[in-house]
Amino acid sequence: MSNAQNKISARIELDNYSNKVLNIIKIKYGLKDKSEAINKFVEIYGDEIIEKEPTSEYVRKILEISEKHFKKYGRRKMSVEELDKLIS
Numbered sequence: 001m002s003n004a005q006n007k008i009s010a011r012i013e014l015d016n017y018s019n020k021v022l023n024i025i026k027i028k029y030g031l032k033d034k035s036e037a038i039n040k041f042v043e044i045y046g047d048e049i050i051e052k053e054p055t056s057e058y059v060r061k062i063l064e065i066s067e068k069h070f071k072k073y074g075r076r077k078m079s080v081e082e083l084d085k086l087i088s
Contacts, residue, residue, distance in 0.1 A: 014022065014034075025037040046052070054062075
């Protein structure tokens with residue numbers, strides 16, 4: 001998590017299993033506290049629930065890929081036969 005992002009303070013209660021999981025994540029990733037363990041857990045599994053916000057670097061990368069594609073292929077459309085050939 002970058003320092004530029006807002007931090008939220010929360011008091012939470014954990015059951016024994018959740019506490020064990022967070023302790024294992026702390027050890028596995030060399031984290032200093034359970035707060036970092038929770039953030040790591042969310043970083044690993046959060047995108048299964050909600051998509052991450054794209055970074056400006058990611059958007060630039062996608063735009064570069066798009067520009068290269070349009071320079072190479074223009075706005076040419078693929079025929080059904082070409083598509084069938086690709087997926088067969």
